[in-house]
Amino acid sequence: MENRIKTLFERKPDNLLSVYFTAGYPTLEATVPIILELEKNGVDLIEIGMPFSDPLADGPTIQQSSEIAIRNGMTIPKLFEQLQEIRKHTQLPLVLMGYLNPVMQYGVERFCQQAQEVGIDGIILPDLPLADYVREYKTIFEKYGLCKIFLVTPQTPEQRIREIDSHTNGFIYMVSSASVTGSTNGNAVINTDYFQRVKSMELRNPGIIGFGIHNNDTFTEACKHASGAIIGSAFIEALSKEGNLEENISTFIRGIREKV
Amino acid sequence: MNYKVDENGFYGKFGGAYVPEMLYPNVEELRRNYLEIIYEAGFQEELQALLKDYVGRPTPLYFAKRLSEKYNTNIYLKREDLNHTGAHKINNTVGQILLARRLGKTRIIAETGAGQHGVATATVCALMNMECIVYMGEVDIERQAPNVARMKMLGATVVPATSGSRTLKDATNEAIRDWINNPEDTYYIIGSVVGPHPYPDMVARFQAIISEEIKAQLKEKTGNENPDYVVACVGGGSNAAGAFYHYLDTPEVKLVAVEAAGLGVHSGESAATSVLGREGIIHGSRTLLIQTEDGQVTEPYSISAGLDYPGVGPLHAHLHQTGRAIFESITDEEALQAVLELTRLEGIIPALETAHALAAISRIGAKANEVVVINLSGRGDKDLTTYLERFDLNGK
Numbered sequence A: 001m002e003n004r005i006k007t008l009f010e011r012k013p014d015n016l017l018s019v020y021f022t023a024g025y026p027t028l029e030a031t032v033p034i035i036l037e038l039e040k041n042g043v044d045l046i047e048i049g050m051p052f053s054d055p056l057a058d059g060p061t062i063q064q065s066s067e068i069a070i071r072n073g074m075t076i077p078k079l080f081e082q083l084q085e086i087r088k089h090t091q092l093p094l095v096l097m098g099y100l101n102p103v104m105q106y107g108v109e110r111f112c113q114q115a116q117e118v119g120i121d122g123i124i125l126p127d128l129p130l131a132d133y134v135r136e137y138k139t140i141f142e143k144y145g146l147c148k149i150f151l152v153t154p155q156t157p158e159q160r161i162r163e164i165d166s167h168t169n170g171f172i173y174m175v176s177s178a179s180v181t182g183s184t185n186g187n188a189v190i191n192t193d194y195f196q197r198v199k200s201m202e203l204r205n206p207g208i209i210g211f212g213i214h215n216n217d218t219f220t221e222a223c224k225h226a227s228g229a230i231i232g233s234a235f236i237e238a239l240s241k242e243g244n245l246e247e248n249i250s251t252f253i254r255g256i257r258e259k260v
Numbered sequence B: 001m002n003y004k005v006d007e008n009g010f011y012g013k014f015g016g017a018y019v020p021e022m023l024y025p026n027v028e029e030l031r032r033n034y035l036e037i038i039y040e041a042g043f044q045e046e047l048q049a050l051l052k053d054y055v056g057r058p059t060p061l062y063f064a065k066r067l068s069e070k071y072n073t074n075i076y077l078k079r080e081d082l083n084h085t086g087a088h089k090i091n092n093t094v095g096q097i098l099l100a101r102r103l104g105k106t107r108i109i110a111e112t113g114a115g116q117h118g119v120a121t122a123t124v125c126a127l128m129n130m131e132c133i134v135y136m137g138e139v140d141i142e143r144q145a146p147n148v149a150r151m152k153m154l155g156a157t158v159v160p161a162t163s164g165s166r167t168l169k170d171a172t173n174e175a176i177r178d179w180i181n182n183p184e185d186t187y188y189i190i191g192s193v194v195g196p197h198p199y200p201d202m203v204a205r206f207q208a209i210i211s212e213e214i215k216a217q218l219k220e221k222t223g224n225e226n227p228d229y230v231v232a233c234v235g236g237g238s239n240a241a242g243a244f245y246h247y248l249d250t251p252e253v254k255l256v257a258v259e260a261a262g263l264g265v266h267s268g269e270s271a272a273t274s275v276l277g278r279e280g281i282i283h284g285s286r287t288l289l290i291q292t293e294d295g296q297v298t299e300p301y302s303i304s305a306g307l308d309y310p311g312v313g314p315l316h317a318h319l320h321q322t323g324r325a326i327f328e329s330i331t332d333e334e335a336l337q338a339v340l341e342l343t344r345l346e347g348i349i350p351a352l353e354t355a356h357a358l359a360a361i362s363r364i365g366a367k368a369n370e371v372v373v374i375n376l377s378g379r380g381d382k383d384l385t386t387y388l389e390r391f392d393l394n395g396k
């Protein structure tokens, strides 16, 4: 079967909105309702966060949502159970994002096999380095038709970006600036030189910009330099607001897509 | 069996550098350059001069006569407590700060548990006139207050880590996040043989001076450079790595690594990684890790802030797996008894961390003609509040 990430980029090469949320937050059973609501609001790609106790690359918002999700009882088996029927309801590309340790404990091959079975298209594991992926896991991910998505940053040398590009398929996750997730200070988002440098490399894979995207301005700016943008912490903050989930989600997504 | 790190940064199956891409350039820069920088003649000259005149090395190897009589064996104490700042930690910080300078970094960050590494880092930063930020768990800020005061005196900024168990693990998370946020001007001085390659190997090399000196001193005192046992406590494992280093390939020297059992190994309040841990990944390293079935890191516990860590360095995971080192675990209560014992028999007040190593003497069963070296990793000044609370000193 054709991978939905590839199809998406062929069909719609720009202004893609990808949204990250932590599975099990704000409540254990919110995973599927959030996915369906995001689809209804015209999101293009969804990243489902698998919570980890020690998320090194994440700022306070995702740390806290992870802590609550774990306390709510979210685990990898629980997540797969929730996603069992998801392909009956949506054809959006779905990506699982988390840290290596819980996946390792579950078993990498078992994880990939389950992911394929429920209809996952890609995996992001920020603390699994390229070399280790290529040496130990690449054949497994490919066997189960999963795109392994890698991050690049303003500090990543050109040669390494090319290496990442050659081992990955799906898209390249361009971290907007040197930071953990959720940072919105300073020149966090608009690192034009770096975006242009990557763009001019004419990579095999399209790029999406993430980290620090939190409103229409930052989203629009990011879309000028790449195929789209990823929003995480700002969306989780929206989920944390009073009121009902559906309204919070639709208000937030509208605020990203449309200039207020 | 090989106990040194291989070219990919592994000790057997443990080690590696499982870091997010944001840290890759920094870790890679370090990996490519550390050996060349450290063994360059000018670096060594500067390092050795500082170790001698500033840190106060070599530290004595002291024959503890009354302690030896009590256990009917021959116990030598390697006096790392007599280093400037009161623990072995400074052996590593003088080395890493010289390295940071050669890499052109201007801002220093560190994590600390007991505060000894924080103090040792703040000290060398004062010496070198560099900015210093130390991450420390809220719980540890409370229980190691004297070291917090010292760091502030030295001009360091102490930032509380408020997540998770609010101890060493969480301080390390915050330091790593700081490094991600400041990839260009900042150098991270890790305080133990943990973290991504090359840190475990680099820190072990800086601490290896401990066993280098033990060998020469023991030879002078007994005619034999090899003891029967070398005993050291293990938090991340840096003082143990230093005390074991030059004996790793000498199998007749038994290496004893002592972990904190907290309220008891199976009490649910423990930091005895070798017993409770499974292979996993923490702070960029594949190692033994105390974790749930789902791979979430378990919040550890020990009375000793420096041993209150859910992992061990990858070298120690390898020493455990291969059986090269014997692992013991000591409870809070046993450690406290050992504090009082050493204080009253030898007039030395040890750190709580170190007391775990001392408490293991009765476990190893050394014979009357055997020689035991215990690494006295640090002094107990920082723990006096705990000692006064726990010991009834009115009845003496």
Ligand SMILES: Cc1ncc(COP(=O)(O)O)c(C=O)c1O
Pocket (backbone or CB within 6 Å): B087, B088, B113, B114, B115, B116, B117, B191, B192, B193, B233, B234, B235, B236, B237, B238, B239, B240, B305, B306, B307, B351, B353, B354, B377, B378, B379
């Ligand atoms: C005196 C002393 N000993 C031991 C340790 C434990 O660290 P490591 O296992 O790296 O030697 C510490 C840590 O703070 C310490 O202060």
